[in-house]
Amino acid sequence: EDKVVQSPLSLVVHEGDTVTLNCSYEVTNFRSLLWYKQEKKAPTFLFMLTSSGIEKKSGRLSSILDKKELFSILNITATQTGDSAVYLCAAFDSWGKLQFGAGTQVVVTP
């Protein structure tokens, strides 16, 4: 059975801190890993990774995939209160199935 596991499930940080979120997966016929941000409505897309070891960056957010060890990391540097959200990762397989993890609730305090 395919699994996508995120850790930690929640964390609280102060503005300016750096946050590292983990996503491990066991997915048959894995194709790519997606990260989303959710703030009380529909998830919004952050990154898609297919190749191992290549970092994707967007402003203060970055992500990398390790296909050998079957995990991905999402980093947020210099956190702001607007980064408070649930961060979701999902594994996309070659059949088209897209399975999400349980999410990590991030709270950034002023």
Add this chain to the structure above:
Amino acid sequence: NAGVTQTPKFRILKIGQSMTLQCAQDMNHNYMYWYRQDPGMGLKLIYYSVGAGITDKGEVPNGYNVSRSTTEDFPLRLELAAPSQTSVYFCASSYWDISNENTEAFFGQGTRLTVV
């Protein structure tokens, strides 16, 4: 460009009633999905479809049915609603671009369903 459109946005059902959640996408995506999200939880896959006429079960299919007669539409049917089906439901669609190995899933705005 509408993207993924879900209706209704809110619904209250009585135990034992049935209803259909509608989902339509105008991006010509092959893949479509239904998820439910309980408070404080991630998205759990109910059913998905890889093309018209092809559907498959996800992690939590019991109590639901789907059909995909066209590329655009992917309705979710709840038969005999139960309180355990109280949740927020999201429909999504995606694609796989083989030329650059690219994909992204696009979501509808969600349906908040309460079963009383």
